[in-house]
Amino acid sequence: MKTAISLPDDLFESADALAERLGISRSELYATAVAEYLAKHRDEDVTARLNDLYAEEPSGVEAELRSAQARSVDSAEW
Numbered sequence: 001m002k003t004a005i006s007l008p009d010d011l012f013e014s015a016d017a018l019a020e021r022l023g024i025s026r027s028e029l030y031a032t033a034v035a036e037y038l039a040k041h042r043d044e045d046v047t048a049r050l051n052d053l054y055a056e057e058p059s060g061v062e063a064e065l066r067s068a069q070a071r072s073v074d075s076a077e078w
Contacts, residue, residue, distance in 0.1 A: 005030075 007015070021031040061069075 015033075016026060022029070024032075025071045052061055
């Protein structure tokens, strides 16, 4: 799909130079940049939802498990 966007001159020139240096078209550069931007924000959304979920869960270790872990470390030879 074709679209028209407005960019500051310096940003356009930098993007144009990068596309030339990478040997890709401006369209490919912009499409890649938008895809990476969307992926970044999608990842942030997933992280935020996981943080919300785990905020409701207890994060401590039960005393019996903590004791078992301590015993196994004490008996290990390094």
